[in-house]
Amino acid sequence: MKPRYERPGVPDGSTFTSFLRCEDSYDFAWHFHREYELTLITAGSGTRYVGTTVERYLPGDLVLLGPELPHTYASSQRSEAAVTQFRHDFLGPDFFDLPQFGAIRLLLSGSSRGLSFSAVPPELAAAVARIPELxxxxxxxxxxxxxxxxxxxxxxxxTGAGYAAAPSTVVRDRVDVVCRHLQETHTEPVQLEEIAALVHLTPTSFSRFFRRALGCTLTDYVNQLRVETASRLLTTTSLPITDVATRSGFRNLANFNRRFRELKSMRPTEYRAAHPAATLSAR
Known part of the structure; x- marks a missing residue:
């Protein structure tokens, strides 16, 4: 029950790996590795977990994650992604120290908290998507x-400024136990005492531990999970807003509207209206 340490395979004739990840669903599998990871979602939708941050992904989602940054993608539907993983020295130990690569050096440094790219030109997205084919x-x-x-x-x-990548093994193991549990149960009532007991801490000690490890409170993290679940329901079903709130784990509609607006900068009705192309069902 800990984020597994991955050792991406490197094909013969290369110093890094690039592949297409096509699966009927992405299972929650929090992990980290020494490599940078550039991931472009080319099909499907689901939830992206990086450090303390929980966000919905859609086709075109492009992120660069730094080494040792715990992350995973989860979905209940078929998804496809172009993934490239490389170490800092894949072109030589001092390659990016050369003056002409100063901009890339800053890019890689900034990826320690993960970087999400918006409004990526189609030709750049296509270039990323084709790397595995070459x-x-x-x-x-x-x-x-x-x-x-x-x-x-x-x-x-x-991720937020309060999150530090690659915490100690003990901290990482505890966070993984909690995050996996919350990923499965966040739509139900969350009791601090029960969550603290999972990692054998008192509620007070757990609250300090969680904030120090993730840079946010347990309540803030659970609200992120619930809002992302609500976002999925808003864009894939025609359920009334009250039902969306309840199924996402909110027992109070006013609180749901407030938390949703805090995290998405718009009301739930506005969010649904901004995604008219979604395939809706009443399930």
Missing amino acids: GPADQTVRLLDVLSRLAEAQSVPV
Whole structure:
């Protein structure tokens, strides 16, 4: 029950790996690795977990995650992603210290909290998506070109300023137990005493631990999970707002509207109206 440490396989003839991840569903599997990870969602939708942040992903979602940053993607439907994983020294130990690569060096440094890129030009997204299809030499040239272009693109940090990547093993194990449990149960009432007991802490000690480890309170994190569940229901069903609130774990409609607006900067009705192309059902 801990975020597994991954060792991405490196194909012969290359110093990094790039692949298409196509699965009928993405299971929650919180993990981390020493490599940077550039992920472009090319099909499907679900939830992206990075550090303390929980966000919905859709086709076109593009993020660069730094080494040792725990993350996972979860969905109940088929999803497809182009993934490229590489170490800082994949072109040599001092390659990015060269003056001409200063912008890329800053990009990689900023990825320690994760970087999400908005309004990515179609040609840049296509370039990222095609990396897995190329041979080793062409992949290397393409990745360097992509990193150079991303260094000039608009991006925002994924995780909050209070989150530190790669906490100690004990902290990481405890956080994973809690996050996995909440991912499965956040639509039900969450009791601090029960959550604290999962990691053998008193409620007071757990509250201090959780805030120090994730940079937010347990309530804030649960609200993120519930709002992302509500976002999915708003864009994939025609359920009334009151039902969306209840199914997401909110027992008070006013609180639901307030929390949703805090995290999404719009009301639930506005959010649904902004996604008219969604396929709706009454389930």
